[in-house]
Amino acid sequence: MQQLPLISGADPAHRLDALFVNAPLRDYALRPRTNDYTLPVLGMAYIATYAKQAGFAVGVLDAEAHGLGIEQTADLVNQARPRWAAMNLLAPTYEMSARIAALLDPDIALMVGGHHAKAMPDRILADPRMANLRALILGEGELRVAALLEDEQRRRELPGVLWRDTLLGTRAAGIPSGRPDPQLLGPDINALPHVDRTFLPQDPCRAAPTETDRRLAASRGTTLLKTAARTGHVEANIVGSRGCPYNCTFCGAAVSANPDLLIRVRDPENIIGELDQLHDGYGVTAFRFVDDLFLGVGRVIEEQMNAFARHRIGERYVWDATGRINVLDRLSDAELDRLVANGLREVALGIESGSDRILKMMDKRIDAAMTERVARRLVAHGISVKGYFILGFPGEGPDDLAATVRHIRTLWDIADHHPGDVRASVFEFRPYPGTPVWQTLLDDGHRPDDLLAYGDVDLTQDGADESMRQRDEFNFSVNVQFGGVPLPRIRSTLATLTREQHQRNSRTQGAAA
Incomplete structure (x- = not known):
């Protein structure tokens, strides 16, 4: 088997049953990231670790950690040829995830989970870029992901698993034949294996x-x-x-x-x-x-x-x-x-x-x-x-x-x-989406499409670039003024405080040197 560059924890001697993909916050092919560290995807690593312990060949592609672009991420998935590609959907990275999904080979099955999947499942199931979505998992996924890797048909009996019926065009859901095992939805966290750190490139x-x-x-x-x-x-x-x-x-x-x-x-x-x-x-x-x-x-x-x-x-x-x-x-x-x-x-x-x-x-x-x-x-x-x-x-x-x-x-x-x-x-x-304030904003007349239009926050014109902010994943906005303070003033205040904190950090680093 070929080597799998940038894919963590994979055994090149076996074809991957699943490749877990953490999408980048933005397309780094267009503008490279300025920071070299991002928080590890512990939830994804937990699922990969459990699947590995269950005997499946899995790997993690953390496109945010590696600062990858959309096409490069999709190319790596297609080169690896996993049976399943699995994505954690978060509101700020959903567009990136959907664009990657649209570029994947049609013979790669797609499963998704995460906060955004739980908050807006029908919107995701209806997204044409998710045409090969075969399982949307609501909540904690360790046991249900392993069951799907064993047999896709098991989705019909798994609670909290949704998919799109291709013939009827309607939502389909798993229906347990008896009382569902509560461990499927909330596993005993003391029984889970410790996270296999080979799945985390920076931790x-x-x-x-x-x-x-x-x-x-x-x-x-x-x-x-x-x-x-x-x-x-x-x-x-x-x-x-x-x-x-x-x-x-x-x-x-x-x-x-x-x-x-x-x-x-x-x-x-x-x-x-x-x-x-x-x-x-x-x-x-x-x-x-x-x-x-x-x-x-x-x-x-x-x-x-x-x-x-x-x-x-x-x-x-x-x-x-x-x-x-x-x-x-x-x-x-x-x-x-x-x-x-x-x-x-x-x-x-x-x-x-x-x-x-x-x-x-x-x-x-x-x-x-x-x-x-x-x-x-x-x-x-x-x-x-x-x-x-x-x-x-x-x-x-x-x-x-x-x-x-x-x-x-x-x-x-x-x-x-x-x-x-x-x-x-x-x-x-x-x-x-899914938070208490989200519904308040909808009740106040905001459109979901506007609230989901995440983009970069550029503070350079106010004197603080994103390298001062430690991690790219927090540098974004939907560019809507929600209170009584205009966005330019919010941004200038944000830049001032960021710059002052950076100066405090720099004084410390200088003293240590």
Whole structure:
């Protein structure tokens, strides 16, 4: 068999049963990407790992990670000649996915899943570019993908699998003969194999030293941290849970958008087993938990930290995690100290706005004073904060925007006087189908086609190019003004804050050099 360039995890000795394709955000043949790193497709890698364990020959083509163009991506799929091509459909990359699908050889069957597939299945089934779509999978796909690879006809008995009846032109759906196995829709995440990292071209990876690493070395002083401040860590991303109990109106993971999703947390011993496996196999010493729940529920934090302490995780590794501000606000100083002792390096917080009015509209269950209080306590304990912010949310006015800018600069000032750092990641609002705010926008008269017209955000005219923004996948917009602030002002504010954060990063890098 021929070698398969840029396809991760494939065995060239066997024809692929399935090639999992992560579409690029834009056609990089027209404008090359400026960044060399993107978040790994962990969900896709989970499915590929499960299929491989079930005995199928599979590979992953991460076109976003490799910065590929549309035609190049399709050519690679056609050269590989898999029985199935499988795509994760996301709203910002749907057009890219559909254009790739239209270029695939007709003898390659197509299956799709992902947030966009779940939110708009009939629109996708009706798209003529998806003419060879033979299975649309709603929700978590590990077990159902493996069943389809075994026998396509099994789709008729699989719950949550749709396709287009070519004779009648109508939607067809799998109908289980009896009560469906709940594992098909929500597998036991402790029974799933650990992600096979050969499917991920950029994970694990070596990360350059950061301001957080430098501050940790100064405040905690272990050999691991001092070495990392000079050479950086080998880092890996990891998932500790699936599902979210919150209902932030802009988020695809909102509980109201996923009533069928059972929220599950991995057993601490299962997680620690993966940490140690990654360390033994790749030398990983830093981990990033990218799920919503790791620091989002008090009992989960307590259970995980008990296990981390037993295994002395903080003496061997550092880790980052997403966190809920209202949950962290309830932690005592002793509990924060325990997080530090167990290796917590940085918390990613969905701060979103400095305006309490906008936070209420987002259903964030926080206010600006709580965010400031939590950030101050975290950085005082030597835990850094990465704050996410949204500009241009529906209903946002000039005063709300000004409050967010003041809030970010206040948090920067707090960090300048404490061991922990604060990084601000600021984005223009973009709507996602299936989210609570999506329906609100439709009710307000917006057309779905307009809300789905994702395009690049060019900040160069305002003095900040996309290389300052770390990752291409966040540099897009639908170019609709949703609030009371004109888009040019949103963009200029976005560029200013991006440039200021980049300058803070650059000062750190210069000091380290």
